[in-house]
Amino acid sequence: MSNISILELDHNNATDAEYEAFATLSSQVRLEESPDASPITVKDAKAELQNFPESLFIKSWVGWIDDTPRFASNGVVWFDHDDENTHAINFLVRTIPAYRRQGLGRKMLQVLVNSARENGRTLMIASTNARETAGEEFLKRIGAERGIEKRGSELSLADIDTSLIERWQSGFDDSEFALGFWDGTYPDEHIEAVAELTDMTNNTAPRDNLSLNDFHKSPARLREEEGDMLRTGTQRWTAYIVNRETGRFAGFTQVLWNPNAPDMVVQDGTGVFPQFRGKGLGRWLKAAMVDRIVRERPEAKSVSSSNAYSNAAMLRINDELGFKPNNSMCTWQVETEKAAAYLAESEQQDTPGLLTE
């Protein structure tokens, strides 16, 4: 195997050749998961790397194939700069298919474990999906355990049941609740309420075995993420339900899409405050959003969603709407020192000819 040098990637000031090599690596790995996906353009890869929120600690390394303009592997660690879940760090390791099973993933993991230790993070968190089994084998091998499993599903907009969409939007006492939309940025007068809605969804959705605590997104953080999202061209609609008498928001849902892939809409964030559950508001939100997409975005072909298998309420609504399972995702966790112990054990098997810096 060629020599591979592991170097940190400067997200903001990489060379054009580095952005291009990064886009190629990302495309190669994504192809396995989504064989129909179009290649990631250099422009999109650069926009992603240059638009991480300021409040995010994120570092990337690449395994540069010596004497070529190509990367064989990539490793990333990230966490929010806040006071919550300060024990945890997210990570990702990727090796391009032609270079797998030669110890490159392990080499990259060593760099990421070093970073976790430097930052005092004792728990490392990573995600895989069922379309790419190597990731799961790798994580099991390094001692990771399953934290939460999610179902990916897709709603084909050509197949929606229009009478159900109508039914779910009618029959509410209009004097109690009103449904509305925010397109693009959240309105200033409601940003605090959006932060509460976001916290509610994030912290009342199941976390299963993940060793993570509740976390909070401030209005400033939401604005930062929103700015980054808009800079990459992604657009968003938010549907909300508000209690007319109190002005309190009862729930919300969001969809996102990028003009580069206008046929694909992603839905996330759906949540109804516990005191408003059981009244059909979740169904109303989901139906109103689908209704609007069909009417106003004819280029959209499908809506995709991911939900914990343990989230019975959300799965039921999605199943009734016609979402069909198309993938499974798992979030894994491993203590940093457990991953380090795996690396120490594996040191003997080091690949000859591999150079790292």
Ligand SMILES: CC(C)(COP(=O)(O)OP(=O)(O)OC[C@H]1O[C@@H](n2cnc3c(N)ncnc32)[C@H](O)[C@@H]1OP(=O)(O)O)[C@@H](O)C(=O)NCCC(=O)NCCS
């Ligand atoms: C997961 C991935 C990074 C592994 O990269 P790699 O360079 O092949 O990994 P290594 O050769 O260093 O393997 C490390 C260990 O995992 C094991 N392993 C890796 N892939 C495996 C597979 N498909 N089946 C069984 N074991 C596997 C190796 O045998 C090795 O164990 P050892 O220490 O006993 O020798 C690569 O398959 C990949 O990029 N997958 C897509 C991205 C992904 O899912 N990442 C995981 C989330 S972090």
